[in-house]
Amino acid sequence: MQENTYNMVTILGATATGKTALAARLAAGIGGEVISAxxxxxxxxxxxxxxxxxxxxxxxGRAIPCHLVDIAEAGYRYNLFEYQRDFxxxxxxxxxxxxxPVLCGGSGMYVESVLKGYRMTPVPENPGLxxxxxxxxxxxxxxxxxxxxxxxxTTDADTxxxxxxGIEIAEYYRAHAPEAGAFPAIRSLIVGxxxxxxxxxERITARLHARLQAGMVEEVKELLARGVKPEDLIxxxxxxxxxxxxxxxxxxxxEMVEKLNVAIxxxxxxxxxxxxxMEREGFEIRWLAGEMALExxxxxxxxxxxxxx
Numbered sequence: 378m379q380e381n382t383y384n385m386v387t388i389l390g391a392t393a394t395g396k397t398a399l400a401a402r403l404a405a406g407i408g409g410e411v412i413s414a415x416x417x418x419x420x421x422x423x424x425x426x427x428x429x430x431x432x433x434x435x436x437x438g439r440a441i442p443c444h445l446v447d448i449a450e451a452g453y454r455y456n457l458f459e460y461q462r463d464f465x466x467x468x469x470x471x472x473x474x475x476x477x478p479v480l481c482g483g484s485g486m487y488v489e490s491v492l493k494g495y496r497m498t499p500v501p502e503n504p505g506l507x508x509x510x511x512x513x514x515x516x517x518x519x520x521x522x523x524x525x526x527x528x529x530x531t532t533d534a535d536t537x538x539x540x541x542x543g544i545e546i547a548e549y550y551r552a553h554a555p556e557a558g559a560f561p562a563i564r565s566l567i568v569g570x571x572x573x574x575x576x577x578x579e580r581i582t583a584r585l586h587a588r589l590q591a592g593m594v595e596e597v598k599e600l601l602a603r604g605v606k607p608e609d610l611i612x613x614x615x616x617x618x619x620x621x622x623x624x625x626x627x628x629x630x631x632e633m634v635e636k637l638n639v640a641i642x643x644x645x646x647x648x649x650x651x652x653x654x655m656e657r658e659g660f661e662i663r664w665l666a667g668e669m670a671l672e673x674x675x676x677x678x679x680x681x682x683x684x685x686x
Contacts, residue, residue: 388572400481405436414482426616485651572667
């Protein structure tokens, strides 16, 4: 295999851009399998709120394998070190069996950790640092987190607990550099799906209401009934944060819907900021217009892939 030959395709983009459908359809057409790069789809029982859209992995009656979905119990706090470990296992398994890996997701931390190829190490808790950050507001914590230039994702920092953990990780890697050369040589075609801002907003709001109608409230109620602690669901942010606040009586339904809608829009904006940062750092992302027909998107990616495969 030549050094410039692709050995993976990465499909990324903000939330509600149709990444899953594209990744599944592409995998079906190239003899591939999907590897998720979503920080919340790893949890069992968190289906509607994370947008697993598992039905989209069935193409013409054939199930397309998707790795790193439903691999941890809700309530657990999965981390970047574990993701890299599990990604390598999935990627190597695909390569060994001749299946072409298609990485798909919007968690910038996960995507970039794979594409940069630096092996992360487990980060211990820092009680002293946590104590100094405990009284700070979420905007203050987010500002601190964004000041670090080491690899860490700010797109998920929508709760103080997550932001503090992010700072803890970034501070640790300031003194303990990730280990170079301990990761497979990934040569990925990187494809992004892009809608204009107003269309993206419309899609996010429409999808939120569709998910509420599909039983997202009941999904979170079931997680609470199973014994998942409210603070753990709040830690996951977005849908699970606001629906838990609603179900525990801290928000009325209208407040929940309004605040959640705003939070998802803000999240999508932060995702795009993250991907633009990746471009500034030298990653070539080939953007596809979201309005293109799915078949056209797949054909375009296959064309790009054939030139480097």
